[in-house]
Amino acid sequence: MTVSPFDHPILSGLLGDAELAGFFSTEAELDAMLRFEATLAEAEGAEGIIPADAAKAIAAVLPRAALHHAALREATQRDGVIVPELVRQLRIAAGQEHGVHVHAGATSQDVIDTGLALRLVGILSILDARLAGLIATLDALGARDGGIETMGHTRMQAAIPVPAARKILSWRDPLIRHRERLAAVRADLEIAHFGGAAGTLEKLGDKGEAVGRRLAAALGLAYVPRPRHSERDGIAALASWLSLVTGSLGKMGQDVALLAQSEVAEVRLAGGGGSSAMPHKVNPVGAEVLVTLARFNATLLSGMHQALVHENERSGTAWTLEWMLLPQMVLAAGAALRTATTLVDGLTFVPKE
Incomplete structure (x- = not known):
């Protein structure tokens, strides 16, 4: 028994849509977030926001990072969003030298x-x-x-x-x-949505637009100058x-x-x-x-x-x-x-x- 008829073990035969439901799975959501973080690192490395070797390492490690879902769930109860705990785990996965550059300015x-x-x-x-x-x-x-x-x-x-x-x-x-x-x-x-803490990209100085454009292009999304x-x-x-x-x-x-x-x-x-x-x-x-x-x-x-x-x-x-x-x-x-x-x-x- 589930609370939604769309993924109910029986009612989903009448109302469900397995193909579209897959886009809202935990795996699909996390994969999209990891893709954002890896692509952001590459864009920031190309613009000199973070070291090039850090960008390369982050982009290589993040897509295959092993995430602890129980910790993500518990932290979301506290923070209201998944990202603070997600970033913490990704920084550990990237290693002490490069992890500090994960999620920079975002x-x-x-x-x-x-x-x-x-x-x-x-x-x-x-x-x-x-x-x-x-x-x-x-x-x-x-x-x-x-x-x-x-x-x-x-x-x-x-x-x-x-x-x-x-x-x-x-x-x-x-x-x-x-x-x-x-x-x-x-x-x-x-x-692509990229604005930093309050939408001003203040941590990227005059490179905010350049990073945003690289990020959007690499993700296959349109760039907008303001999130x-x-x-x-x-x-x-x-x-x-x-x-x-x-x-x-x-x-x-x-x-x-x-x-x-x-x-x-x-x-x-x-x-x-x-x-x-x-x-x-x-x-x-x-x-x-x-x-x-x-x-x-x-x-x-x-x-x-x-x-x-x-x-x-x-x-x-x-x-x-x-x-x-x-x-x-x-x-x-x-x-x-x-x-x-x-x-x-x-x-x-x-x-x-």
Whole structure:
């Protein structure tokens, strides 16, 4: 038993997404942080901030450093973030001579936010690919069944006959717009965060920008001249986008559930859920899941907008709220896209007799 349905040993079969969940594993998070610290050392060595031999040694040792997870957990309870204990362990791993140069000029939020950005590159690529695949599946459904007549409904009442293509396009076109929106979302997220204690890089003197540019380039992220430690509009925009995606898929799920009603029977589902008491039923489980996930993300979105309120140069409360909410929203969107593709792939519009 777990507290989240996304990694529940049973419910994850309905709501989970193992591929995306991997990006939020302890290993993935720590690997991204170690990559930041190793790359930072190389960038600072190249700019003469730390000795070149120290930079080389740190970059070689950190990616394979053995970390003590129990100590990280205990220290996070005390410090509120993982990084102070992580840096302590990395300095020991780098050795007495070079360890002092680990994390030079950086702060905890640089490590954590850049680590998230590195993982979001892969996450958003997967979501984009799934959107593209779902759009293609809807196109195929439209090409095959788009000419079949269905009854249009307004305000839950029968209106006038419309072709199935009318319904399919109302599912497909928002997804195309979501893919277009994603480019702007990614531009605000796939950035390197590097500002030091209060975002001024005061410990690097006049080399702060040069180090930041080297760091970003080596990590494959965009450089921004000022860190966005307390400017969370990019993260909030991602949350909004995730809710838009699940909301559009929820609309499709609601439509399919209504079309599949026994009294309507305008679509047939290849795979449906059975009943323990009524063996004749074919429950529209996939469609129902889409509605559930849409409502789930819409609920969490308000929390992510609460997390926009970062006091002064850094907030412990708002930042922690992001950690609690964003992974669930990502997994909900991923599960919804996966479920929707399976649903559409097995959906057939039924011609009227």
